[in-house]
Amino acid sequence: MLGLLSFPGERTGYELKKWADSSLRFFYWSPAISQIYAELRRLESCGYATSRRSGPEEPRAKRAYAITDAGRTALSRWASAGQDPGAPVLKHPLLLRVWLGHLTQPEQLRALVHEHVARTRGELKEVRDALARADGVEAWGHPQIALRWSERRLISEVELAEAMLGDLEGL
Amino acid sequence: MLGLLSFPGERTGYELKKWADSSLRFFYWSPAISQIYAELRRLESCGYATSRRSGPEEPRAKRAYAITDAGRTALSRWASAGQDPGAPVLKHPLLLRVWLGHLTQPEQLRALVHEHVARTRGELKEVRDALARADGVEAWGHPQIALRWSERRLISEVELAEAMLGDLEGL
């Protein structure tokens, strides 16, 4: 959440959720909206963010958050701590099903792989849309690199699934 | 846990942890050992597993678990429920750091990517070792496919990191 707020501008919890859904989630994760609101209050209580209620000029009552200097300092400390970011965590339910393939009919297993390919292609389209929206925007260089990585990763995900389909045939 | 037990033989919690660390973790996840023991007791309390204390012939006192018929039934029901296994979950701390690259010195960021490549190559070696151990064993066909997928995935992970390094240069 602090990272999302570290980009210029202020935003509501609702907006942060949409942004996380359309970008962060492809390489990290998108928290539940209820958690976002909870974390924003927590950040404010530590002094890492401030919030502002929308005035009467706005049609809707809402609360927009912005990062504070203390928040930026904390975030930079986190980022420049020489420590290892840690290994990626992958939980791939399809692979779990393939690993336990002895419990499933071969055609059903292949059908699951095909569904996975279809879903992955759908996500690929979403990433490309996000990339198109980010294109040319100032100060979004790094987020764009993360999205490009995500794009390539999804392409590779499709290839991996197709190779696995071949392995399943050969069994 | 039930899935691990669904392969022939009986095993202790400790052994299950080692197996999960050397195989499951590459495409799904390896639970903490404390959780494994808790889940095994839980499985036994639902009748999905039975346990047997080692007799006096064994040098060490330990408890080996095996799946029951009820456990197999429950697992098959889970596997053949026509439902979607769900989308893969990826939490990639390195990408999070790249996404927030404006907080880090360029060379430090590239160093993180290089460390990631080195770690990934290490995991690749582990997968290949696991694959060598699984080679030829009866009834391990599907686990082998999952490991081959993991091997290709790690190769792709290295390539993705190297492509990203190129993007970072171009920034």
Add this chain to the structure above:
DNA sequence: TCCCACATGTAAGATGTTACATGATTTA
């Protein structure tokens, strides 16, 4: 003799989701 691997657990706490509740505004 000392350390490492084997082996099992308890308790506290962090983390995150789901279900539910509410209400305003915009769009079809």
Add this chain to the structure above:
DNA sequence: TAAATCATGTAACATCTTACATGTGGGA
């Protein structure tokens, strides 16, 4: 005018990790 989207929250619960505690057996 109905549905979708915007907008915010509470409470219960599920899930999982960390730190701690304990003891055995084998190898250097």
